[in-house]
Amino acid sequence: MAPPHDSRPPLRRMLALPAVCPCEGISPGTLLASLASLVADVAAGCDAGALPALRRGVGVAVRVAGLLHAFLEEVRWAAGPAPLPGGSVLGLSELHVAMQKMRFLMEDCARKGARLWVLMNAEVVASELRVVLGSVATAMDVLPANVVAVSDDARELAALVSEQAWRAAVRPDEDNCRAARSVRSMLTQFRSGATPDAEDVRLVLGRIGIASWWDCSQEVAFLEAELFERLEAGGENDKDLVLISGLMAFLLYCRIVLFDCIDYNKASAPAPAPRPASCLALINPEALQCPITLELMTDPVTVATGQTYDRASIKRWIKNGCRTCPVTGEKLRNTDVLPNIAVRGIIEQLLLSNGVSFHEPSCKHRMAVDKTALPFGTASAGCVRLVVAFLISKLSRGSPEEHKKATYEVRKLSKRNVFHRACLVEAGAVPWLLHLLSSTDAAVQDNVVAGLLNLSKHPAGRRALVDAGGLGLIVDAVTVAAKVEAQQNAAAILFYLSSNADYCEEISRIPEAIPTLVNLMQEGKYRGRKNAVVSLYGVLQRASSHGKAVSAGIVAALASLLSSDREDLVNDAVALLARLAEQPVGAAAVLSSSALVTRLVDFLGASASRSMKEHCAALLASLCRHGGDTVVAMLGKTPGLMPSLYALIADGGPQGSKKARWLVNEIHRHFEQRQPPVAAPPGGDRVIRV
Structure with missing residues (x-):
């Protein structure tokens, strides 16, 4: 059966078509009903006129899907309650797989933020669409005659579907090819450090419907996510990385140089079930924070009590031995968590409405950021340097409004790319940001501090900040x-x-x-x-x-x-x-605070965290070293300390066990020195220190 439709951007790789073949034992009637629903979805789910490329080819595919839907409905009506012949499963299954792929292709062509990527891959998309239409035609030809001829209308529709699918000429429009060539020409200019003609850039953007700062931000966010996904998958040698990086730099150039106004709250394009911006404005962002970390959730999940947390924080909470709900205090019946798709969708829309890409942080993601220390291609490097030079000119000589936009762009540019940070530091951005730190505009000040924070993650950025006083x-x-x-x-x-x-x-x-x-x-x-x-x-x-x-x-x-x-x-x-x-x-x-020392001893015994216990042991060891026998004696008389130390020796890490062993030996040494010597017991038994 086809995978359920999801209104959120798909998690699969762009232009990957993971169709699922119906199971062999499925009944023809069930398969026919599912196929009819899928074809109706394809026929009605894409406006070819709104696509950045392949409008004519997608229009043909939509027309074929409409004819196929009419054929299937005619078969269902004409056959009535009579079961379809078993031989029809093969052809219907082939149609089902082909239509799944067609739906994936159309979703990718209409995907928000992917306009430029679709334009540059128009030949690939056209080739895939030709193959899918060929599969539809082949599947129609292998349908049993008693299915196709169930009525005269069905026979005519089947012949029309097959003919249209075989004859479909799917190829990129000449305007698409011309725009793609222009983009590649501009990337060549960036390689040599040349600035492209602004009018040529605007013609390309107009061809694919990018008309604002917001549109550019969506495109950059998509390409950035695509880049990181490939890097996380270990695709450093992926031949598309150079193109993706170049296109991302091209869009950054457009966003920063060509568009003066930052339209944070631009409404998204109309969708079947739009989420008005006014609704987002009514949402309290604090309600989307994880109750454990107080940070915006990136992977919201719901526990057995109905409360929602970020997956990483609630998993860590449970791993540390806590079996209660952090908010309600109720005991968790089980530790299972379920993804909260509704909350995730709201968070995603909220982030996108502010021009922020939605990407789940992870160790792999941080490793992917580290891999951006060098540019992927000379075009990307040349373009970023042009952008940085433009920003420095605005920071140094711009108006207050230009300062606001330039500092915001520095903040975004330096967020997740090490090479961008290096370029900004090398161009002298840090002193100018420090100069604007005294701005009376709270937004400028906020952007400056966030930008300096990003640059301080780079060794050269830290050095520049200190050298600039x-x-x-x-x-x-x-x-x-x-x-x-x-x-x-x-x-x-x-x-x-x-x-x-x-x-x-x-x-x-x-x-x-x-x-x-x-x-x-x-x-x-x-x-x-x-x-x-x-x-x-x-x-x-x-x-x-x-x-x-x-x-x-x-x-x-x-x-x-x-x-x-x-x-x-x-x-x-x-x-x-x-x-x-x-x-x-x-x-x-x-x-000086005996109550504090007692509390630390309690933490050593009660904490579920091994790192907490090891910190407590290190702290108590330091107190003994500097406080001498008085402190050792006090700790030796503290109830519950020795069992906790022995437990840490058995279960702690190397450093924690070492500190705990030293403490135990010091306490024993102190009290043994205060006791009168005792004759050795018969049999030569000896006391063994820990």
Whole structure:
């Protein structure tokens, strides 16, 4: 049977036609009914006039599907309740497979954002469509005579379907071929660093119906997703990567250079069941956040209690031993999760309405981003350099409105492509972005911080930011940025900078840096707190920073985080306490709160996370080293500690087991020294240390 129709963009590869052959035991009547429904869908589901290419060929295919639907309906009406002969299954099955492929082809031709890709692959699409129409004609010819001749009308329709399918001349229109040649010519110009004629570019865009910034963004999002899918599949040698990358760069050039207005909220093209933009405006984005991570869900799933979470976060929750619903507290009857297609569709529409591509993050996806460090072809490289030069000119000499668009384009351009980041840094984008950080326009400021965050993921970007004297500006942005998101992103920039020991020293020299991060850790929202914690973890790799952190009240702030209902935040807080206790001043600050030490011991025994237990063991070991026998004695008398340490020795990782073993030996050593010597028991038994 045909796969169920899905209104969402298909997950299959573009121009892949995974038709499913009906099972051998299917009854002719059931197969005929399914085929009639499928053919009706093909005949009514595509407006050939709205296609970017192959309009005449698709029009022929739609006409053949209409005739075939009329034939099938005539057979069903004329045959009545009488069963069809068993020999009809072969021909009907062939028709079913062919019509599935035809539907896939038409979906791809009409797919949003794929107009330029279809244009450049018009010959491939035409070839596939010719093969499909040939399959339809062949299947009609092998239908049993008693099916075709069930009535005079059926016989005439069958002959007409076969004739039309055999005679169909499916080939790209001359205008399509001319537009494709123009695109290839412009890619050749990009290879040499030449700028194409703007009028020629507009003629190509007009041919395929791209008329706005929004249309270009949809096309770029599709090509980017196609590029990443091929990279994730290990297709570095895929011959299409060079073309995809070149087309994506061409569309970036069009979007950035030719269109001055960013139409974020442009309504999508009419569809059978449109989702008005006004409906999206009524949706509270917070309702689409995962209750566990407070981040927008990318793969929403529903658990047994009916609550919806992001798949990765609820799986991690269950893996850590939690068998209750995080929102309701009810015990989960089972750990099965079901995809929430409705919520996913809303999130996808919301993202696309803001010009953001919908792509699920994953480890493979991050690896695919790493593979964009070098351009796929000289055309893409030349085009991106032209685009970057244009953006730098707007950042340096543009009007306030041009600043807003240019900073937004820098933000998008640097988001998921390492080569784009390198080009922006090399062209000197960082100093100009820092200059615009003081803009009174909150949107410009937000775009600048997000762009700097993306560029700080590149080593040269971090170096450029520090060399331009931007550390102090970033620290100020953590507290004075107009938008909360900008404050959180500024803290994330400090995290990336803290990966370098020299930059950590520079950050710690700024008097406001550590107090600012501690304050964000206390008063910020979830993401801001998390960014502050991980940034401080990096900064505290310098011993000179520990005293400043203690003076800023870091211990009290971390103690309050231990009460958070976010397990990952609690884990990060314990890890930061462990790093703080590596130095005497930090260990003394932690030891000043006996309640905090007791709580850490409780975490060691009660936490379901192995990493949390290992951080606790490392923290307690540091406290013993710096606090001496007094601390060892206190821990030795703490109820429940020794069983937890023995459990960690048995089940922990190498580092966790080592720390736990050291603690156990220290506690035994301390109490053995306080006891009077005991004669060796008969038989020569000896005490073995852990």
